[in-house]
Amino acid sequence: MVKSDETVTITDTTKLLRDVASLYLNQKFSDVTLLVDDQKLYAHKVILAVRSGYFESLLYEDPGNTKQAEITITGVTFDTLRSLLKYIYTGTMTISSDVDSTLQILALAHQYSFAxxxxTIIKKLKPLLNLQNVCAVLNTANLYDLEELLQACHSFMDLNASEVVGSDCFTDLSHKSMIKLLERSTFFAPEIEIFKNVAKWCKINNDVDDLVIQCVRLSWMTVVDIVTTIWSSKLFDCEKLLQAIAEIVGVKTKLSSSRGFYLLDENLATVRHKAEVVSG
Known part of the structure; x- marks a missing residue:
């Protein structure tokens, strides 16, 4: 009799994935029901927990939820949570071109730690940025400290600064988003236009500690702007306005009343940009 030490490894991950996927929204074997807007989503605790640290904590570490058969989920729409459950069970998700719904899914992906x-969602969002949605996307990026998405929004806004400042969504920017945007010297638009729209923002939103209005660069305006527009707004005290006028007259008489230009892939060493050879 001949003995063989050979072993055979059988791999059938396709069927495994198919079997797990078949449990998506399946009431069979379900041991927890997620309630969203009075609608039910049938799920399985062990699958949710092993796929998401958030659900592991919610279902097994929270004493109030450990033995509950129904758990109410708030702060999310039914369709958004259903899409996330599909991803949990199948590893696939369909992302539409609707930015609002995509931002909701992004928020859940961040909350539930699906890196x-x-x-993937951030890569999907970047080419979809436009004047109608960039403020909402920027708010989300700042809320969750999504650096890649934040940089994409800032780059788009730098290239379209005047249009962004005058857009309807400008007043929808969060306090944090507004400050970070205005602190950028590459966010190029006439400072007086920036002020006018920031003033509108301040009427609608709470400018905590005046941090937003202080981002307006008074010394980059003209004396006429300050006397005719800024003074009457009463958003700055007289001493600050006088200091700005003194700086304008004494230091910046030859500079423009704008921030810096943002030029993408353009050679600055040309006559058009007043470049000249100084040696060599």
Whole structure:
């Protein structure tokens, strides 16, 4: 009799994935029901927990939820949570071109620590940025400290600064988003136009500690702007306005009343940009 030490490894991950996917929204074997807006989503605790640290904590570490068969989920729409559950069970998700719904899924992906899904959604959002949605996307990027998405929004806004300042969504920017944007010297638009629209923002939103209005660069305006427009707004005290006028007259008489230009892939060493050879 001949003995063989050979072993055979059988791999059938396709069927495994198919079997797990078949449990998506399946009431069979379900041991927890997620309630969203009075609608039910049937799920399985062990699958949710092993796929998401958030659900592991919610279902197994929270004494109030450990033995509950129904758990109410707030702060999310039914369709958004259903899409996330599909990703949990199948590893796939369909992301539409609707930015609002995509931002909701991004928020959940961040909250539930799905790093790969979060990265994929950010890549999907970047080419979809436009004047109608960039403020909402920027708010989300700042809320969750998504640096890649933040840089994409800032780059788009730098290239379209005047249009962004005058857009309807400008007043929808969060306090944090507004400050970070105005602190950028590459966010190029006439400072007086920036002030006018920041003043509108301040009427609608709470400018905590006046941090937003203080981002307006008074010394980059003209004396006429300060006397005719800024003074009457009463958003700055007289001493600050006088200091700005003194700086304008004494230091910046030859400079423009704007921030810096933002030029993408353009050679600055040309006559058009007043470049000249100084040696060599």
């Amino acid at each position: 790969d899904l979060q990265t």
